[in-house]
Amino acid sequence: xxxxxxxxxxxxxxxxxxxxxxxxxxxAVVQHVVNGAPEGTLLFHLRYEDGRVxxxxxxxxPGAPDLTFTTTYGDAQRVASGELDxxxxxxxxxxxx
Numbered sequence: 001x002x003x004x005x006x007x008x009x010x011x012x013x014x015x016x017x018x019x020x021x022x023x024x025x026x027x028a029v030v031q032h033v034v035n036g037a038p039e040g041t042l043l044f045h046l047r048y049e050d051g052r053v054x055x056x057x058x059x060x061x062p063g064a065p066d067l068t069f070t071t072t073y074g075d076a077q078r079v080a081s082g083e084l085d086x087x088x089x090x091x092x093x094x095x096x097x
Contacts, residue, residue: 004080005034005042010056013046023051031065037073070096 002008027049034042045061047054071079075094078084089095 004077005037005044005058007058009080010044010046010058013053013056017052020052026051028066029061029063031061031068032076033068033070034073034076035070042073067097 002012028047030046030048032044032046034044042058043060044056044058045065046056047061071089071094075084075089079086079089079095086095090097
């Protein structure tokens with residue numbers, strides 16, 4: 001099992017989106033800040049190219065991100081497991097952009 005928010009988890013995100021149909025222009029760098037993890041505050045970043053995760057990593061995004069999301073570790077776990085929809089977390093105010 002891959003540990004949540006680890007380098008292996010980031011690599012799995014890249015692999016999981018590789019087969020998606022491209023969405024031309026859906027390109028951005030997104031920084032995620034996850035508060036309340038057992039290790040403290042965790043950071044990870046995703047680089048989207050044409051709607052797919054082209055790169056991901058633990059830590060601060062290289063350069064300035066286009067968007068930053070902030071959430072709790074508990075909600076990050078729920079989103080990753082599919083228990084909580086990302087858009088619902090945003091609408092409930094537990095995911096900040």
